[in-house]
Amino acid sequence: MNSPTSHKYLNDLASKAGLTCFINSLLREYRGWSVGIWQEKEAVLIDLAPDVQAVLPLSHHSQLGLFQYQGEYVLKKGKVLRALSALELMDQILRYAPWSKPLAERDREELLARIENSNRIMFLALREQQETCGNLEMKPENFVQGEQSLWMGHNFHPAPKSREGWEDHELALYSPELNGKFALLWLEVHPSILVRKTSKSFSDHEWLVHMLASEGASGETILEKRDPNFSLLPFHPWQWQAIKKQVDIASYVDDGLIREIGETDSPWFPTSSVRTLYNPKHKYMLKYSLNIMLTNSVRKLYEHEVDRGLQVDDVLQSDVGKKWLSEYPAASVMGEPCYLAIKDHNGDLIPDTILSVRYNPFSEGSDERCFVLGALTQADSDEKGSLLKRMIDRLSKSRSLTLQSAAQEWFAHYLDVVVQPLLMAQADFGILMGAHQQNIVVKIDPTGIPEKLYFRDCQGTGYSKLGYDLLSPTIKSLDIENGNILQNNEGNILLSYYLMINASFAVINRLGVDCGLGEEPLIQQLRDYLLELRERGVQDSSCLDYLIDSAELLNKGNFICTVEQFNENTLENPLAIYQAIPNPIYQLGVQK
Numbered sequence: 001m002n003s004p005t006s007h008k009y010l011n012d013l014a015s016k017a018g019l020t021c022f023i024n025s026l027l028r029e030y031r032g033w034s035v036g037i038w039q040e041k042e043a044v045l046i047d048l049a050p051d052v053q054a055v056l057p058l059s060h061h062s063q064l065g066l067f068q069y070q071g072e073y074v075l076k077k078g079k080v081l082r083a084l085s086a087l088e089l090m091d092q093i094l095r096y097a098p099w100s101k102p103l104a105e106r107d108r109e110e111l112l113a114r115i116e117n118s119n120r121i122m123f124l125a126l127r128e129q130q131e132t133c134g135n136l137e138m139k140p141e142n143f144v145q146g147e148q149s150l151w152m153g154h155n156f157h158p159a160p161k162s163r164e165g166w167e168d169h170e171l172a173l174y175s176p177e178l179n180g181k182f183a184l185l186w187l188e189v190h191p192s193i194l195v196r197k198t199s200k201s202f203s204d205h206e207w208l209v210h211m212l213a214s215e216g217a218s219g220e221t222i223l224e225k226r227d228p229n230f231s232l233l234p235f236h237p238w239q240w241q242a243i244k245k246q247v248d249i250a251s252y253v254d255d256g257l258i259r260e261i262g263e264t265d266s267p268w269f270p271t272s273s274v275r276t277l278y279n280p281k282h283k284y285m286l287k288y289s290l291n292i293m294l295t296n297s298v299r300k301l302y303e304h305e306v307d308r309g310l311q312v313d314d315v316l317q318s319d320v321g322k323k324w325l326s327e328y329p330a331a332s333v334m335g336e337p338c339y340l341a342i343k344d345h346n347g348d349l350i351p352d353t354i355l356s357v358r359y360n361p362f363s364e365g366s367d368e369r370c371f372v373l374g375a376l377t378q379a380d381s382d383e384k385g386s387l388l389k390r391m392i393d394r395l396s397k398s399r400s401l402t403l404q405s406a407a408q409e410w411f412a413h414y415l416d417v418v419v420q421p422l423l424m425a426q427a428d429f430g431i432l433m434g435a436h437q438q439n440i441v442v443k444i445d446p447t448g449i450p451e452k453l454y455f456r457d458c459q460g461t462g463y464s465k466l467g468y469d470l471l472s473p474t475i476k477s478l479d480i481e482n483g484n485i486l487q488n489n490e491g492n493i494l495l496s497y498y499l500m501i502n503a504s505f506a507v508i509n510r511l512g513v514d515c516g517l518g519e520e521p522l523i524q525q526l527r528d529y530l531l532e533l534r535e536r537g538v539q540d541s542s543c544l545d546y547l548i549d550s551a552e553l554l555n556k557g558n559f560i561c562t563v564e565q566f567n568e569n570t571l572e573n574p575l576a577i578y579q580a581i582p583n584p585i586y587q588l589g590v591q592k
């Protein structure tokens with residue numbers, strides 16, 4: 001029987017979600033498809049070869065590319081029709097690979113294995129939800145529950161959840177969507193091989209000792225055991241197992257320069273990025289290098305990236321940063337004021353050992369109603385609702401508004417609280433923040449509307465020419481060589497992809513579909529808002545101009561990045577995987 005609790009039911013949901021992310025990312029990057037009528041149903045028709053098409057009837061059309069499918073998948077060869085499963089259809093698409101030259105057999109099989117792995121993790125996440133809550137409705141109430149509710153993950157990616165290399169017991173411990181939690185492993189490291197760098201204003205030099213002191217007996221034991229001549233270094237236990245055999249590390253262990261001294265009791269929770277850990281008891285979150293491939297990159301941190309965290313902290317303490325914060329009091333940045341790492345025998349920092357330290361604004365008591373944006377926009381597994389829809393329901397009841405008006409009201413607040421500060425950071429201050437759905441945390445007020453923005457992930461921050469001119473006299477670490485001082489066109493492409501295509505288009509689609517409004521009125525609302533910001537007058541209107549006046553926007557090609565097996569983090573030119581898509585904000589202006 002295929003009941004909502006059966007293995008088959010959950011498996012089908014996971015496969016369908018996997019296919020939706022796969023197809024939607026393909027459609028953004030490949031032009032050979034159309035929407036047409038097939039057997040009286042509206043369907044996406046993808047050209048795979050002359051006279052060969054994949055046919056996917058739609059349950060929801062989307063101007064923004066967030067199509068939803070009915071679950072019927074057909075391969076049409078001439079007049080012959082073949083019904084396929086979701087996985088068979090993806091296999092066929094990869095065999096034809098109409099976007100480029102055919103894939104080598106081995107590459108196709110590897111890719112398919114990655115897709116199956118991703119689907120399996122979605123299945124496990126749904127099963128976990130079913131077992132712990134008795135149903136599949138994601139109803140997070142606080143920060144950590146939101147972080148751990150992303151069962152589907154990146155909605156434009158061919159293998160959004162793939163996490164190869166972890167055994168089942170490791171998946172259960174370290175995966176946010178499986179409600180993972182685990183203890184930190186504490187090392188002591190000889191100061192001669194430890195790097196410790198902080199921002200100018202960071203003065204909490206005893207934070208590790210304080211952390212241990214608040215851990216009760218397990219912390220005290222470590223404090224008693226430690227050699228005061230050594231420095232403390234808490235470690236992600238899996239990462240430590242993964243790297244402790246590396247030549248430099250192993251020799252330090254043999255020479256007694258690194259020693260394992262024990263675990264602390266209180267659990268740490270992996271957040272939605274997997275590599276950043278949260279503990280409501282502690283003042284800081286801990287972001288680690290993790291030698292595992294997630295979406296487009298092996299999740300190693302690099303020195304030039306964690307330097308950006310210190311830099312952002314300095315920028316926010318500068319007059320320019322303070323002015324931005326005072327003009328947009330609803331906005332904040334989760335600063336990363338310190339990092340630690342081990343040096344190799346040449347004195348260079350070993351990327352695999354980096355720990356970046358991030359302020360935690362969501363400690364116990366202040367963690368309620370704070371959600372990563374991706375948790376709000378993610379569809380429930382039955383595609384009948386979402387966390388965002390439940391908020392709009394509440395808003396519509398408490399304010400006696402129709403669902404449609406409540407959705408527009410919510411979006412107006414989203415524009416004020418999330419979009420405006422991030423766009424104005426670029427336009428008036430030259431500060432660029434890579435604010436995609438996973439890097440935006442929103443605090444929701446008791447009536448259900450956005451109240452506060454927390455931007456996280458300083459690795460994805462940069463500066464335009466305006467920012468460089470304003471900040472470089474005081475922030476000496478702003479360095480053209482570090483790779484985050486960008487030409488205007490580059491910065492505008494990245495900011496627009498993250499904040500608009502990735503984040504805001506997902507909000508528009510979710511509100512439009514779930515509240516019966518459609519996407520267009522909300523795209524219009526966004527367009528009007530951008531026009532108003534530009535009319536107000538800004539220092540550098542180039543990003544607003546690009547968003548309003550450019551017929552196309554550049555979109556990050558997650559499909560091609562995965563198929564070609566690029567590691568996004570080590571690409572020489574990050575824009576190499578970006579491709580043009582029609583700009584819906586511009587199109588509405590032309591239609592008038």
Ligand SMILES: Nc1ncnc2c1ncn2[C@@H]1O[C@H](COP(=O)(O)OP(=O)(O)OP(=O)(O)O)[C@@H](O)[C@H]1O
Binds near residue numbers: 153274295299
């Ligand atoms: N809509 C989305 N856009 C981008 N990434 C997403 C999205 N939804 C889920 N994710 C997941 O979130 C992670 C985003 O990676 P990113 O590099 O922004 O974060 P990070 O640097 O690893 O950590 P943190 O955000 O904690 O600083 C990836 O693992 C990706 O799969």
Ligand SMILES: [Mg+2]
Binds near residue numbers: 273
């Ligand atoms: Mg992130």
